[in-house]
Structure formats: C-alpha cells, structure tokens
C-alpha cells in the first residue's frame with residue numbers, strides 16, 4: 452500500500468515544506484473535503500488524491516540548482532504549466548539532510564563538488580524509488596573535455612544521412628614547452644583551439660584560445676585539450692536533448708580561418724566568450740548550405756546513442772558542419788543541464804518528460820497501492 456506507507460513518513464517538517472504551501476495556494480481548493488485531501492496528498496509521494504469527482508496525481512520534483520540556473524530554468528511559464536499538469540517544484544536545501552526533505556519523486560540537480568555527489572549517491576541507495584536526474588558520475592564524465600567526446604568518437608556514427616565525428620585533438624596535462632613537439636608528433640593541423648581540460652562551471656574553464664603557429668603553443672597553460680579548428684561557416688547547431696525530445700537551434704559562431712590568415716598570423720588569441728553569448732542565427736539570412744539543420748534521423752540516432760552511452764537525460768551538444776560539405780558533422784562540446792530557457796518550447800517538453808519518466812518507472816515497478 453504505497454499511499455499508506457508514504458503517508459506514514461509524514462512529519463511536521465514536511466508539512467512546512469515549500470511544496471505543501473505552494474500546492475495549497477496554487478490549486479485554490481474550495482471545500483473542506485478537498486482541503487483534507489490536500490493535506491494528505493501534499494505529503495505523499497506521487498500519491499493518488501481522491502477529491503470526490505476526480506483523481507489527480509502530484510509529482511514532486513526537488514531541485515538543487517544554483518540561483519542563476521533557477522532564474523533561467525524555473526521561469527514562471529514553466530512553473531505555471533507544471534502546476535497545471537500536477538507537477539510541483541520544491542527547492543532542496545543542501546545544508547539540510549536530503550532524507551529529511553521531500554518526499555520527492557524526482558531530484559533535479561546541477562551542483563558540483565564531491566560532498567554533494569556523495570550526498571546524492573547515498574540518497575540514491577536509500578531512496579531507490581526516487582529518480583535522480585542525472586547520476587553524479589555520469590555528469591562528471593562530461594566535465595572533462597577529453598572524456599565528454601570519447602563516446603562520440605567511439606560511436607563513429609556514419610550512415611546515409613551523414614557522418615558525425617569529433618575534431619582531432621590532443622590532451623596536454625603539463626609542461627607547455629613540450630606542446631609544439633607533441634603537436635607535430637600527433638600530426639595536428641593549425642590553427643588549434645585550446646580549451647581548458649576540465650569544465651567546472653567557472654568562467655575560466657570556458658576561456659578558449661586559438662593558436663595560429665606552432666611556437667606560440669608553448670605559451671598555453673595546461674591542463675588543456677588542443678583541438679583542430681574546423682571551418683564551419685560561422686554557424687553552430689545547438690542540439691538540446693530532454694529525454695527523447697530533441698530541439699536544434701542555430702547560433703552564430705567563429706568565422707572561418709582561411710589559409711592566408713593562417714600564414715599572416717602568429718600568436719595565441721583569446722576567443723570572445725562565444726558559447727553562451729552567441730546570438731541566435733535562426734532568423735538570419737544565411738547561405739542555405741551553411742544554415743541547413745543536420746538531418747533529423749542523424750540527430751535522433753546520435754541523441755539516442757549518447758543518452759545511452761553517457762547515461763544522461765538532460766544535455767546539449769554543440770555541433771558544426773564542416774564548411775564545403777553537406778553531411779560531415781563534428782561534435783565539439785557537450786554540456787550537462789544546459790540553459791533550457793533558450794530551447795524553444797522547453798516548458799512543454801520538460802513537463803512531459805517529467806511525467807513520462809515517472810509513468811514509465813511506475814510501469815516497470817508498479818506501486819503496490821491499487
């Protein structure tokens with residue numbers, strides 16, 4: 452009897468939690484019977500609320516996100532739609548034990564640090580009924596620019612719709628003076644993009660530079676990844692993935708580097724902070740050969756495989772098309788829980804995803820309360 456069990460867990464702390472208060476205000480329940488039901492339901496886990504004529508299920512999503520993320524993701528439109536669909540978002544206080552909070556059906560998070568990862572690991576063990584989005588070790592895997600692209604390389608996706616790879620790259624752990632030689636040995640072509648090896652959310656980990664000549668490479672600061680710059684006509688595709696849903700948007704990117712520029716330039720140049728600030732190129736009047744979106748079947752295959760291999764539900768992929776080709780694509784970056792505020796229609800996509808997630812879990816492990 453799931454409902455019973457779950458209600459048995461209720462305590463005073465839970466009565467005070469944000470979800471309870473919000474549930475009350477937002478549903479604007481009228482009669483006393485409903486108020487009683489509400490009291491019970493707000494403390495139960497995705498429990499069945501019987502309020503006379505209808506049955507409504509509540510899905511409680513606990514979130515541990517930075518305030519910046521809360522602002523961009525948890526916009527009023529998302530919360531409003533979620534509420535209509537029976538989903539409530541409850542802030543997790545990561546200074547308090549997680550088990551004292553909730554109960555939750557889903558825990559959504561994007562915090563870093565060993566301590567937080569351990570808390571989530573432990574919570575996952577003691578609360579197998581809760582879906583943690585996503586597992587900390589899977590997120591960790593995409594915080595390293597070498598390992599994040601390894602799965603794309605291993606996948607070696609190539610079919611009638613196109614080919615998806617990663618630019619040739621080299622990891623430099625230390626000793627900048629060894630870089631020119633290492634690059635020659637690896638046969639990498641200039642110019643090279645230098646990216647900090649670890650992406651930890653800091654501004655510094657997104658400070659990229661472009662190196663035009665071999666000697667200047669020794670000015671770089673390891674640990675880093677050196678990646679061949681691939682001309683792509685100045686347009687990048689951001690592929691947003693939320694479970695099985697995929698949306699692609701175009702963004703302006705760095706312009707091509709031609710041979711003459713390469714010969715006439717030397718040195719290392721810092722990139723403008725392109726990745727998050729880049730303007731949308733969706734409405735721009737672009738050469739169709741550059742602007743045409745990657746074929747849908749190719750993206751579906753790529754997303755499906757990466758979801759499985761990375762063990763993630765929520766991420767995006769930065770993808771470029773090699774200029775002058777129709778179907779040669781490169782993945783250059785993968786981000787966990789990206790700025791979904793920029794994904795068109797993310798409110799519907801995200802709420803449907805959360806509902807589907809719990810429903811499919813219930814199908815696999817039916818709650819024993821019917």
Ligand SMILES: Nc1ncnc2c1ncn2[C@@H]1O[C@H](COP(=O)(O)OP(=O)(O)O)[C@@H](O)[C@H]1O
Nearest residue numbers: 618644657678679680681704705726769783784
């Ligand atoms: N190999 C590459 N070839 C061409 N352009 C690149 C390459 N790698 C990165 N860029 C450009 O630099 C931007 C930022 O690189 P990215 O790897 O996405 O780092 P970030 O973590 O800062 O988003 C990309 O959006 C793209 O414009």
Ligand SMILES: [Mg+2]
Nearest residue numbers: 726769784785
């Ligand atoms: Mg990027």
